[in-house]
Amino acid sequence: MAIHYKELGLSNTKELFAKAIAGGYAIPAYNFNNLEQLQAILQACVETKSPVILQVSSGARKYANATLLRNMAKGATEYVKELGYAIPIVLHLDHGDSFELCKDCIDNGFSSVMIDGSHLPYEENVALTKKVVEYAHKFDVSVEGELGVLAGVEDDVVAEHSSYTRPEEVEDFVKRTGVDSLAISIGTSHGAHKFKPEQCTRNAEGVLVPPPLKFDILEEIEKRIPGFPIVLHGSSSVPMEHVNTINQYGGKIDAAIGIPEDQLRKAAKSAVCKINIDSDGRLAMTAAVRKVLAEKPGEFDPRKYLGPARDVLKELYMHKNINVLGSAGKA
Numbered sequence: 229m230a231i232h233y234k235e236l237g238l239s240n241t242k243e244l245f246a247k248a249i250a251g252g253y254a255i256p257a258y259n260f261n262n263l264e265q266l267q268a269i270l271q272a273c274v275e276t277k278s279p280v281i282l283q284v285s286s287g288a289r290k291y292a293n294a295t296l297l298r299n300m301a302k303g304a305t306e307y308v309k310e311l312g313y314a315i316p317i318v319l320h321l322d323h324g325d326s327f328e329l330c331k332d333c334i335d336n337g338f339s340s341v342m343i344d345g346s347h348l349p350y351e352e353n354v355a356l357t358k359k360v361v362e363y364a365h366k367f368d369v370s371v372e373g374e375l376g377v378l379a380g381v382e383d384d385v386v387a388e389h390s391s392y393t394r395p396e397e398v399e400d401f402v403k404r405t406g407v408d409s410l411a412i413s414i415g416t417s418h419g420a421h422k423f424k425p426e427q428c429t430r431n432a433e434g435v436l437v438p439p440p441l442k443f444d445i446l447e448e449i450e451k452r453i454p455g456f457p458i459v460l461h462g463s464s465s466v467p468m469e470h471v472n473t474i475n476q477y478g479g480k481i482d483a484a485i486g487i488p489e490d491q492l493r494k495a496a497k498s499a500v501c502k503i504n505i506d507s508d509g510r511l512a513m514t515a516a517v518r519k520v521l522a523e524k525p526g527e528f529d530p531r532k533y534l535g536p537a538r539d540v541l542k543e544l545y546m547h548k549n550i551n552v553l554g555s556a557g558k559a
C-alpha cells in the first residue's frame with residue numbers, strides 16, 4: 229500500500245526553494261543512514277531553526293531498510309515537535325538511478341527525488357527525467373535533475389575528470405523535463421579528496437587552497453534560467469580538525485581537501501538553494517568514535533562512543549546552518 233508524504237508530515241521543496249532563492253541562503257541537504265545521524269541533524273536544525281532536507285542514497289536505503297527509513301522520517305516530524313519547533317522536513321532520494329527506484333520512493337513517503345541521468349547521453353537524460361517528473365508531479369513530489377558530471381564518484385576518477393554543466397543546455401532541459409531543481413557541475417565533487425595537492429596553492433598560514441568554483445558558469449546558467457533552483461552536490465569542506473583527529477588516533481586519511489567555506493557562502497547567496505553535505509559528517513563521526521575508543525580502550529557500550537559522535541555531528545551541522553549556508557532562523 230502506497231503512503232503519501234503528507235501523511236508523514238513532510239514537505240516538498242517548492243516553497244522552501246522559492247524562499248531560499250529570494251532570501252539568499254541555501255537549504256542544507258544532509259545524508260543519513262542511522263539513528264544517531266538523524267538525531268544530530270534534527271537537533272541541530274531545530275536549535276538553529278533551519279529547514280532541512282534529509283537525504284537518503286540508494287546505498288542508505290539498502291543499509292537501513294525502506295520500511296524503517298519511512299518510519300524514521302515519520303518519527304522525525306514528531307520528534308522535532310517534541311524538541312519544541314516544527315521545522316519543515318523534506319525526505320529526499322539522493323542520486324536515484326532509475327524510474328523504478330524513484331517510483332518506489334515516491335510510493336513510500338518521499339517528498340522529493342533526484343533522478344541522476346547526468347552520465348547518459350543528453351536525449352536519454354531528458355527522457356528519463358521527464359518520465360520521473362510525470363509520475364512524481366501526480367503526487368506533488370519534487371524532482372531534482374542533473375546536467376554535467378562531477379569528478380569522483382560519478383565517473384570513477386578521483387577529482388580530475390569532470391565535465392562542467394553546459395549553460396547552453398539548461399533552458400531546454402528544464403523546459404522539456406519539467407524538473408523542479410537542477411544539480412550542476414561547477415568544480416565540486418564527492419568524497420574527501422576533491423582536489424590533488426598539486427592543484428592547490430598555499431595561503432599565508434600554509435593551508436592548501438583549491439582552485440575556485442566556476443562561478444562564471446553559474447552566472448551564465450542563472451542568466452538563462454533566472455530564479456530557477458540550483459543544487460550543489462559534493463559540497464563538503466573536509467575540516468582539517470576532524471581529519472587530524474582521525475589520523476592522530478590510528479586512522480590514515482591523506483591529502484584530504486574540500487570546498488572552502490567562503491566558496492559555499494558565496495554560492496548560497498546565488499540561485500543555489502540546496503547544498504549537499506555527507507562526507508563532513510562521516511569525518512566528524514569517525515573522528516569522535518576513534519578518539520573515544522583510543523582514550524577509553526575498555527569501553528564497549530555503543531552509546532558511549534556513538535553518543536559523543538552524535539554531539540560532534542550536531543555541532544558541525546549547527547556551524548553549517550549558521551555560518552555557511554545561512555539557513556539558520558529561516559524555518
Ligand SMILES: O=C(CO)COP(=O)(O)O
Nearest residue numbers: 419461462463464506507
Ligand atoms: O553530494 C553529496 C551527496 O549527494 C555529498 O557530497 P560530499 O561527499 O562532498 O559530502
Ligand SMILES: O=C[C@H](O)COP(=O)(O)O
Nearest residue numbers: 259285287288418506507
Ligand atoms: O553522493 C553520494 C552520497 O554521499 C551518498 O553516498 P553513499 O552512496 O555511499 O550512501
Ligand SMILES: [Zn+2]
Nearest residue numbers: 344346374382
Ligand atoms: Zn550526478
Ligand SMILES: [Zn+2]
Nearest residue numbers: 418461462504
Ligand atoms: Zn551527490
